[in-house]
Amino acid sequence: MLLAIDIGNTRIKYAVFEHDIIVAQGFFGKEALEDSLKKILKEFPEITDLIVASVGNVSKEAFLSVNDSLKLHFITHDDSFPFKNQYATPHTLGIDRMVLSAGAVLKFPMKNRLIIDSGTCITYDFVDQTDHYLGGAISPGIRLRYEALHQYTARLPLLSKSEPLAVTGNSTNESIHSGVVNGIAFEMDGFIDSYKERYSNFIIILTGGDAEFLAKRLKNTIFAHSNFLLESLSQTFQYKIKND
Numbered sequence: 001m002l003l004a005i006d007i008g009n010t011r012i013k014y015a016v017f018e019h020d021i022i023v024a025q026g027f028f029g030k031e032a033l034e035d036s037l038k039k040i041l042k043e044f045p046e047i048t049d050l051i052v053a054s055v056g057n058v059s060k061e062a063f064l065s066v067n068d069s070l071k072l073h074f075i076t077h078d079d080s081f082p083f084k085n086q087y088a089t090p091h092t093l094g095i096d097r098m099v100l101s102a103g104a105v106l107k108f109p110m111k112n113r114l115i116i117d118s119g120t121c122i123t124y125d126f127v128d129q130t131d132h133y134l135g136g137a138i139s140p141g142i143r144l145r146y147e148a149l150h151q152y153t154a155r156l157p158l159l160s161k162s163e164p165l166a167v168t169g170n171s172t173n174e175s176i177h178s179g180v181v182n183g184i185a186f187e188m189d190g191f192i193d194s195y196k197e198r199y200s201n202f203i204i205i206l207t208g209g210d211a212e213f214l215a216k217r218l219k220n221t222i223f224a225h226s227n228f229l230l231e232s233l234s235q236t237f238q239y240k241i242k243n244d
C-alpha cells in the first residue's frame with residue numbers, strides 16, 4: 001500500500017492507495033502532521049511506501065523519524081518526470097505543478113493538456129502533446145483574494161466564499177463576492193479561451209480545494225477532478241519505480 005501526501009500552502013492532503021484505488025483520504029493542518037501520520041500508519045499497517053510532494057514549509061526532515069520500515073520518496077527537482085521541462089527556471093517550478101503535469105502526461109498520453117489547480121494560489125500549467133512542459137501562470141486563489149481585500153483596505157470586511165448573486169453586486173458584500181468569485185471564473189474562462197485560439201484540441205483538468213465550487217461557474221464545461229494531485233502522486237510513484 002502507498003501513502004501519498006500533498007503539502008500545499010493551506011493544508012496537507014493525503015490518500016492511501018491499494019494499487020490504483022484510493023481506500024482512504026483526508027486532510028489536516030501542518031501542526032498535526034506527526035499525529036496524523038501515526039494514526040494513518042496504525043490504521044493501515046500494510047503501507048510500505050510514502051510519497052510526498054511539498055510546496056509548503058514542511059521539509060523532508062519532518063518525515064525521517066516516522067517509521068524505519070517505511071520507504072520515503074520525497075519528490076525533488078532531481079527526480080525523473082515524464083515530460084521535457086521548458087521552464088526557463090526549472091529549479092524554481094513548484095513540485096506540485098511538476099506532479100500535476102506528470103499525472104496529466106501519464107493519464108492522458110499524446111494530448112495537449114491544461115491543468116488548473118485552484119488552491120492557495122491558482123496555477124495554470126500547459127503540457128503539449130509531444131510532452132513538452134511549456135509553463136503557465138500563477139494567480140491568487142479564492143481565500144487569498146478575500147483575505148487580501150480585507151488586509152490591505154480599511155473598510156472591506158473579511159468574508160468567506162459564497163456564490164455571488166449577480167455580476168452587478170448591489171452591496172459591499174455582494175460586490176466582494178462578485179469581484180472574487182466571478183473574477184476568478186472570468187480569469188479561468190479567459191485563459192481557456194486564449195489556449196483555444198492557439199490549440200485546436202486540448203484537455204482541461206481542473207483540480208484543487210476550490211475546483212468543485214468553481215467548475216459550475218465556468219462558461220466552458222469542465223468537470224472538477226478534485227483528487228488529481230493525489231492520483232498523480234500515485235502515478236509518479238509507479239513511474240519512479242519503473243525508471244529508477
Ligand SMILES: Nc1ncnc2c1ncn2[C@@H]1O[C@H](COP(=O)(O)OP(=O)(O)O)[C@@H](O)[C@H]1O
Nearest residue numbers: 008009010011118119120141142143208209210
Ligand atoms: N476544509 C477546508 N480547509 C481549508 N480550505 C478549504 C477547505 N475546503 C475547501 N477549501 C478551499 O480550498 C482552498 C485551498 O485548496 P487546497 O488545494 O487545499 O490548497 P493548497 O494545496 O494550496 O494547500 C482554499 O482556498 C479554500 O477556499
Ligand SMILES: CC(C)(COP(=O)(O)O)[C@@H](O)C(=O)NCCC(=O)O
Nearest residue numbers: 008009055092093094119120121138
Ligand atoms: C505557485 C505555488 C505557490 C502554488 O502552491 P499551492 O497553491 O498549491 O499551495 C507553488 O506551486 C510554488 O511555490 N511554485 C513555485 C514557483 C513556480 O512554480 O514557478
Ligand SMILES: [K+]
Nearest residue numbers: 117119121123
Ligand atoms: K495551486
